[in-house]
Amino acid sequence: MHKRHFVLAAAIAVTFSTAFAGPLGAPNGKVVLTISGKIGESNSPKGVEFDMAMIEKLPQRTFTTLTPWETKPVQFTGPLLRDVLAAVKAQGTVIKAMALNDFQSAIPVEDAVKFDVVMAHKMDGQPIPVKTKGPLFIVYPLTLNQSCARRCITSVRPGN
8 A cells, every 4th residue: 555655854843724624534545645743633644645536626736837847847736735734734844755765855845835836636638647656746836946856756655
């Protein structure tokens, strides 16, 4: 079973507006994201687990941007990373994101607040396959801010 895993690690609390109404329920489908660390919500012993339906229930954002991996602009759709963090009542200053290929990236929580970073589940209107950075892909609006490209990761690593 593939899970997506984020670890929130930091000592300073960050306050987010709540974008997710009500307590988080348990996932009914395949878990695609697990968030643990300094969070105020939980729906499993591991922290908060999301299936794709739960990700899709969050407010969605779509933008088109150039990326270092594609030759033409790509449209990405998914919840804003700050809304995902708000849904789990995240506190901290750094997100430790782990990709399927074991690549790790430290994403400042400030970036999620300052930029419209999306946890994309669609590219050009289609679900993102694992071989194409999916099923979830954290992407910055790179066309607006090229300096953030080094923080964009390919996908999120399966949990244990």
